[in-house]
Amino acid sequence: MGQxxxxxxxxxxxxxxxxxxxxxxxxxxxxxxxAIHADPFFTAFTTAREEEAVGIVxxxxxxxxxxxxxxxxxxxATLANVLASLPCAFQIPVLMMVSERGTLxxxxxxxxxxxxxxxxTLEALAMEHHVITRLDECEFIVDRTIRQALMTQQPATLIxxxxxxxxxxAPVKPQGAEGR
Amino acid sequence: xxxxxxxxxxxxxxxxxAKRLYRFDCTKRLVARLRNEEAVxxxxxHSNFDLWAAEHRPQNFYMLGSMGLAVPIALGVALxxxxxxxxxxxxxxxxxxxxxxxxxVATLKPANLAILILDNGSYQITGxxxxxxxxxxxxxxxxRACGLPNAAWAADEEDFERLVDRCLSTDGPHVIGLKLDxxxxxxxTERDPPQIRDRFMRGLGVKKSKLPG
Ligand SMILES: Cc1ncc(C[n+]2csc(CCOP(=O)(O)OP(=O)(O)O)c2C)c(N)n1
Numbered sequence: 516m517g518q519x520x521x522x523x524x525x526x527x528x529x530x531x532x533x534x535x536x537x538x539x540x541x542x543x544x545x546x547x548x549x550a551i552h553a554d555p556f557f558t559a560f561t562t563a564r565e566e567e568a569v570g571i572v573x574x575x576x577x578x579x580x581x582x583x584x585x586x587x588x589x590x591x592a593t594l595a596n597v598l599a600s601l602p603c604a605f606q607i608p609v610l611m612m613v614s615e616r617g618t619l620x621x622x623x624x625x626x627x628x629x630x631x632x633x634x635x636t637l638e639a640l641a642m643e644h645h646v647i648t649r650l651d652e653c654e655f656i657v658d659r660t661i662r663q664a665l666m667t668q669q670p671a672t673l674i675x676x677x678x679x680x681x682x683x684x685a686p687v688k689p690q691g692a693e694g695r
Numbered sequence: 696x697x698x699x700x701x702x703x704x705x706x707x708x709x710x711x712x713a714k715r716l717y718r719f720d721c722t723k724r725l726v727a728r729l730r731n732e733e734a735v736x737x738x739x740x741h742s743n744f745d746l747w748a749a750e751h752r753p754q755n756f757y758m759l760g761s762m763g764l765a766v767p768i769a770l771g772v773a774l775x776x777x778x779x780x781x782x783x784x785x786x787x788x789x790x791x792x793x794x795x796x797x798x799x800v801a802t803l804k805p806a807n808l809a810i811l812i813l814d815n816g817s818y819q820i821t822g823x824x825x826x827x828x829x830x831x832x833x834x835x836x837x838x839r840a841c842g843l844p845n846a847a848w849a850a851d852e853e854d855f856e857r858l859v860d861r862c863l864s865t866d867g868p869h870v871i872g873l874k875l876d877x878x879x880x881x882x883x884t885e886r887d888p889p890q891i892r893d894r895f896m897r898g899l900g901v902k903k904s905k906l907p908g
Contacts, residue, residue, distance in 0.1 A: 535771070535774060535775070537799075558774065560799070560802065560803060561799075562767075562795070562796070562799050563793075563794075563795020563796065563798060563799060564793065564795055566761070566763065566764065566767075566793065567764070567767045567793055567795060567796050567799065568767075569761075569764075569767075570761065570764035570766075570767025570768045570770075570771065570793075570796075571767045571768070571770050571771040571774070571799075572771060573764075573768055573771060574736070574756075574767065574768035574769060574770060574771025574772040574773075574775070575771035575772065575774055575775040576771070577756070577771075577772065577892060577895055577896050577899065577901065578734070578771065578772040578775035578776045578779075578896075578899050578901060579775050579776065579896075579899065579900075579901040580771075580774065580775030580776075582771070596760060596761065596762075597761040597764060599760070600759045600760030600761045601758070601759070601761040601764060601768075604759055604760075604888040605759075605888040605889060605891065605892040606888070606889050606892060607892060
């Protein structure tokens with residue numbers, strides 16, 4: 516069949532000239548991170564904190580280079596202050612892609628608890644955000660969200676639902692769940 | 696540029712020998728040496744107040760509440776425009792909040808980036824409380840240990856100017872530590888973030904607009 520979600524994301528990033536990809540890793544993002552590192556179009560590297568990555572993409576955006584920060588839900592939860600005072604206040608199109616942990620089969624209560632803070636935070640910041648759940652909508656949502664952010668000079672967040680990515684499966688499968 | 700002598704280096708590396716400098720005076724000395732539209736990112740509070748007071752340039756960016764992000768913002772500018780020299784002015788308290796960024800800079804090695812660490816030992820803008828580094832942390836030594844060998848304390852005003860010239864004339868990344876006295880800032884930045892962003896983008900040649908400004 517067609518492309519995987521991460522192949523679609525790579526294509527849309529390239530089509531929109533989004534080159535700079537600082538990130539704090541996440542297991543679900545692995546194929547996307549690997550594809551980005553493998554492609555010389557991108558400048559990709561890890562940062563010590565997600566806040567730092569937001570600062571780097573904000574600086575680059577003001578200097579003419581587009582970028583997107585990759586992180587997981589727990590990383591997003593560290594960002595409210597810097598999002599409010601940097602991309603929101605200064606109107607800088609910082610793009611973020613969040614691998615959604617903490618829902619639809621989460622095995623870690625810490626992740627499930629922090630997940631509940633993500634949408635209220637995005638809403639309180641009045642930040643454009645979209646959840647991608649379906650492969651057939653992936654290209655449209657990523658492309659249009661990036662374009663709107665760039666044209667309106669606003670930050671935006673794309674959330675990768677486990678419905679799209681498969682999420683991270685429980686390490687211990689319940690009895691009887693196998694063989695079907 | 697003549698290479699620095701071993702003696703000068705040894706002198707500058709000693710934090711306890713460094714003269715206590717006046718932030719506004721040093722900021723003016725820095726700005727006076729910028730002739731090629733170098734970008735300058737002022738961190739939270741007093742580091743950007745004195746940059747503003749030293750006379751606004753379109754290539755200046757004055758940060759608001761994102762404490763600790765002066766170096767990351769400067770790194771982003773440096774990566775986007777490798778031909779332009781970029782200076783980050785960061786307070787000691789702010790740097791402590793984002794120390795990991797020094798490792799990122801050391802890994803990416805942007806040749807056009809210079810980091811000025813404004814070490815007054817305190818959170819001056821919130822009332823002068825001592826930072827948790829009062830036990831004796833040495834930021835230049837930390838920068839070196841992170842993988843930034845071109846890091847030195849400014850021994851005095853003259854030495855600071857020499858170090859700035861080195862940032863301008865040689866490949867970095869560079870780090871200059873400044874031991875500061877406890878004088879306050881010379882003025883307060885006008886807080887109008889979209890205007891500041893707009894002027895900065897024009898100053899970097901990224902934005903063209905028929906709107907005057
Ligand atoms: C995350 C965060 N915590 C606390 C503050 C409040 N705050 C603003 S400036 C500041 C102190 C800055 O200290 P430093 O960088 O050393 O600069 P100085 O005031 O000494 O010039 C603090 C604690 C903030 N803006 N953001």
